[in-house]
Amino acid sequence: MTGKGGIEPTAKKKGLREKIRWDFALLFLLIPVFVALIIAFPDKGAPARHVAWEYFKEMAVILPAVFIIMGLVSVWVEREFIVKFLGEGSGVKGVILSFIQGSIPMGPLYAAFPLAAVLLKKGAKVANIIILLSAWACIKLPAELMELQFLGWKFTLVRYLATLVVVVALSEVIGRVFFKHGYMKPEHALEKADN
Amino acid sequence: MDLTTDVILALTGLLLLLSVIKDRKKTAAALRVAYKGFIRLLPSILAIILVVGLLIGFIPPRWIAQVIGGNSGVLGVAIASFLGAVLFIPAIIAFPLAKSMLDMGAGVMATAAFITTLTMVGFVFLPLEIKESGKKFAIARNALSFIAAIAIAVVIGVIIK
Numbered sequence: 001m002t003g004k005g006g007i008e009p010t011a012k013k014k015g016l017r018e019k020i021r022w023d024f025a026l027l028f029l030l031i032p033v034f035v036a037l038i039i040a041f042p043d044k045g046a047p048a049r050h051v052a053w054e055y056f057k058e059m060a061v062i063l064p065a066v067f068i069i070m071g072l073v074s075v076w077v078e079r080e081f082i083v084k085f086l087g088e089g090s091g092v093k094g095v096i097l098s099f100i101q102g103s104i105p106m107g108p109l110y111a112a113f114p115l116a117a118v119l120l121k122k123g124a125k126v127a128n129i130i131i132l133l134s135a136w137a138c139i140k141l142p143a144e145l146m147e148l149q150f151l152g153w154k155f156t157l158v159r160y161l162a163t164l165v166v167v168v169a170l171s172e173v174i175g176r177v178f179f180k181h182g183y184m185k186p187e188h189a190l191e192k193a194d195n
Numbered sequence: 196m197d198l199t200t201d202v203i204l205a206l207t208g209l210l211l212l213l214s215v216i217k218d219r220k221k222t223a224a225a226l227r228v229a230y231k232g233f234i235r236l237l238p239s240i241l242a243i244i245l246v247v248g249l250l251i252g253f254i255p256p257r258w259i260a261q262v263i264g265g266n267s268g269v270l271g272v273a274i275a276s277f278l279g280a281v282l283f284i285p286a287i288i289a290f291p292l293a294k295s296m297l298d299m300g301a302g303v304m305a306t307a308a309f310i311t312t313l314t315m316v317g318f319v320f321l322p323l324e325i326k327e328s329g330k331k332f333a334i335a336r337n338a339l340s341f342i343a344a345i346a347i348a349v350v351i352g353v354i355i356k
Contacts, residue, residue, distance in 0.1 A: 023238035030245045037253065048252025055244045055291055061200060063233065063240070065207035066287060071229030072214055075221045108285050110320045117327040130336050134343070138314040143286030148199050150294040155355065159307055162350040166343045178335050 062149050066142040073104055073141065086124040086132075088182070095168055098128040102135025109137045120183045127175035134167040236285065243288045247295040260300030263309075267302060275305035276344050279312030280337075286314045304352035311344035 034052075038045025085097045102112075116129050139160055147156045214222040263271040284292065293306050301309075316337050317324075324333040 023242065027238045027242045027245075030242050030249075034245045034249060037249065041253070044252045046252075048248040051251045051295070052244050052248030055247050055295075059240060059244065059291065062203065063287075064229075065203050067229040067233045068207050068211055068226065070232055071225035071227070072210055072222075074228050075225040076214065109283075109314070109317060110323055113320070113324045113327040120328060120332065126332070129332075130339060133336060134315055134340065137340075138286055138311055140286055143290070143314075145203050146287050146290040149203065150290045151297070153199070155303070155307075155351075158351050158354050159310070159347065162307075162347045162354075163311070163343070166346045166350070170339050170343050170346070174335050174339050178331065183329075183332065 058149070062146065066145050069145070070142045077104055086119060086128045088123070088125045090125060090128065094125060094128045095131060098131040099135050099164070102132040103139060103141050109133065112136045123182075125175065126179040126183050127171040130171035130174060131167055134163070134171070139163050236287065239285065239288055243284070243292055247292060251295055251299060254299070256299040259296060263296070263301045263305035265300075265302040265304075267305060271302055271305040272308045272345060272348050275301075275309040276312045276341060276348075279309040279314075279344070280316040280341060281318055282313060283317035283319050284313050286310075289313045302352070303355050304348040307351040308344045308348035311347050312341060315340035315344070 034048075038049055086094050086101075090097070112133055116133055119132075120126070120129055144156060144160065147159070211222070214225060261267070263275045267274075289310055293310050296309070297303070297306050321333060321337065324336070327333075328336075
């Protein structure tokens, strides 16, 4: 959570805290399970330990680079100007900018929800925001470095291009079918849901 | 150490050097952001390493191959998509997990679908997304992501054999 977008919603912090606790809970649950299992079943425990160690080494090499790039981008790339270009009628430029903005590392997906909400309320095109969130989730730049490292360039390239095409096409369909008259404010949507 | 790693490390080193030359304070700020991000994700990273170890050590590869293997077809993709939608893992650590699944015989299609729903659809975060963006948008986006996952998987399955 770098907070460089100039948008600091209150819901963000709460979400983050919940997430971290959950992570730790999982980790502290896994450690004894892992230790118990490799002691109880040494024949299966040996490969488990070996694989975990190999992954640990690989991540220890690659993760510092991934996070340093994340940090550099968050400091050097101005984001505010992009926001202006995401509205209706932004066309291809809006699509490309949505992709670029989504590809800039800014933390996990749930950190993007408040930003997406603000952009929608400011009049951004629904399809563009869906593209932004999709890019943010699964073809974000530093994460792509991990994909290159672990899954190879061929898988990475094909998945990247496939994601690009599919997300642009489907977001346009959703925008046209479900949001013909633009984005409905959540207050209204929630009122409807309560009835 | 393979070529990809070298390229990534070299690129990072180069960018860091450029950043230091241009502005030291900004670079220090960038490193703080990097450090914070790393610490925030550390428990998840360690957890996923243990999960991968247990997965490879204790789950027979033929189970994985059977359920989501290359011959599991549409059902395999559906199962992988659903699993990915229930779980939510940041992309950075989703890829090592995906690699371990591929190594154990999971199909390329199912793995691609798993990555997409894993990172794009988060049932856990649906309430938060609804609160922020409204019910209609949140549900439309999650539904799109699910369809997208299957479409992307099919494209990848056709291209990569």
